[in-house]
Amino acid sequence: MAHKEVVLRTKDLKAHYVLDVPGGKKIVKAVDGVDLEIRRNEIYGIAGESGCGKSTLMKTLYGLVNRPLRLINGSVYYSKDGGAFDVFSLRKPELRRLRWTYMAYVPQGAMSIFNPVIKLKDTYSDFLGSHLRGKTEDEMFAIAKEHIDQLGLPVSILDAYPHQLSGGMRQRVAIALAALLRPSVIFADEPTTALDVVVQRGVVQLLKDIQMSLHNTIILVTHDMGIHANVADRLGIMYAGKIIEEAATVEIFKNPLHPYTQFLIDSLPQFGDTGERASAPGQPPSLADLPTGCAFHPRCPKAMPICKVEAPDMTVKGEHRVACWLWDEGGVA
Numbered sequence: 583m584a585h586k587e588v589v590l591r592t593k594d595l596k597a598h599y600v601l602d603v604p605g606g607k608k609i610v611k612a613v614d615g616v617d618l619e620i621r622r623n624e625i626y627g628i629a630g631e632s633g634c635g636k637s638t639l640m641k642t643l644y645g646l647v648n649r650p651l652r653l654i655n656g657s658v659y660y661s662k663d664g665g666a667f668d669v670f671s672l673r674k675p676e677l678r679r680l681r682w683t684y685m686a687y688v689p690q691g692a693m694s695i696f697n698p699v700i701k702l703k704d705t706y707s708d709f710l711g712s713h714l715r716g717k718t719e720d721e722m723f724a725i726a727k728e729h730i731d732q733l734g735l736p737v738s739i740l741d742a743y744p745h746q747l748s749g750g751m752r753q754r755v756a757i758a759l760a761a762l763l764r765p766s767v768i769f770a771d772e773p774t775t776a777l778d779v780v781v782q783r784g785v786v787q788l789l790k791d792i793q794m795s796l797h798n799t800i801i802l803v804t805h806d807m808g809i810h811a812n813v814a815d816r817l818g819i820m821y822a823g824k825i826i827e828e829a830a831t832v833e834i835f836k837n838p839l840h841p842y843t844q845f846l847i848d849s850l851p852q853f854g855d856t857g858e859r860a861s862a863p864g865q866p867p868s869l870a871d872l873p874t875g876c877a878f879h880p881r882c883p884k885a886m887p888i889c890k891v892e893a894p895d896m897t898v899k900g901e902h903r904v905a906c907w908l909w910d911e912g913g914v915a
């Protein structure tokens with residue numbers, strides 16, 4: 583059962599890419615008003631189609647906001663030692679100290695980040711050497727070996743070069759490395775994408791094992807609702823830079839309220855399926871040129887006149903939140 587202590591909180595978080603284009607600026611509203619309360623001891627999933635801003639949200643939560651990305655509004659508060667800190671008010675050295683020890687980030691495509699000419703044990707030594715002072719090479723190797731072994735990965739991978747391992751194993755090593763210093767919060771961006779189904783299972787199990795042993799928080803981004811169904815305790819559905827629905831994963835699948843969430847669930851392959859699955863008609867909007875009102879209205883089978891005009895606020899129904907006029911006080915459910 584998830585503990586309700588909040589570890590990460592945002593309010594109206596906005597981060598936009600501000601691009602110079604001939605004759606002016608182009609603004610890509612990748613994170614555009616996100617409210618989150620992510621708890622200790624949970625796997626929080628973030629789902630949504632390609633281009634809806636998931637990776638940008640991860641980077642922003644991790645405090646990695648570099649040009650052309652800019653923080654436009656809001657703060658990202660983390661709880662720590664009975665207090666809280668805003669990731670954007672930290673100085674660079676403080677932020678560096680917290681990275682990997684308090685919060686760790688496995689970026690999208692992490693399996694290709696390893697240096698191809700360095701054996702994995704040397705990657706581990708470099709990493710440990712920069713965080714644990716005063717350890718000998720042998721001690722660091724012993725820590726790396728124990729860690730790898732505890733996570734059920736073969737210790738022999740430490741003697742391998744990255745290219746000698748499969749993509750799935752590289753991904754697991756990237757995740758294992760992120761967990762090495764027992765961080766309270768781990769961000770994992772599309773860790774299963776581009777892996778086949780059997781290998782995905784190993785990656786998913788590793789994430790679950792890490793969360794179970796550290797009792798920490800894992801924020802898992804994937805567009806794959808099947809993975810979320812297996813791993814996430816709670817789920818935030820993202821569309822056009824916003825979280826448009828949030829609930830316990832079981833509740834989302836049992837009782838999806840937003841028509842977009844319904845589409846995501848309907849597009850999952852079903853047992854015995856032969857034909858094409860339903861998908862939302864059309865494409866997600868350009869985040870540089872959002873539709874008026876609710877950004878989903880041009881694709882929504884239930885769109886009402888108000889949806890074109892005004893964006894809905896979040897309606898809260900206990901632990902279930904949804905931003906949709908169908909469920910708003912003024913809408914018709």
Ligand SMILES: Nc1ncnc2c1ncn2[C@@H]1O[C@H](COP(=O)(O)OP(=O)(O)OP(=O)(O)O)[C@@H](O)[C@H]1O
Binds near residue numbers: 601631633634636
């Ligand atoms: N460095 C950048 N400069 C300008 N625009 C960017 C940059 N990175 C991302 N974008 C734009 O921001 C929007 C959100 O991108 P983001 O990568 O966050 O989406 P995503 O949900 O992670 O997509 P995917 O599922 O494909 O990984 C997209 O329109 C993308 O083109």
Ligand SMILES: [Mg+2]
Binds near residue numbers: 637638771772
């Ligand atoms: Mg992404």
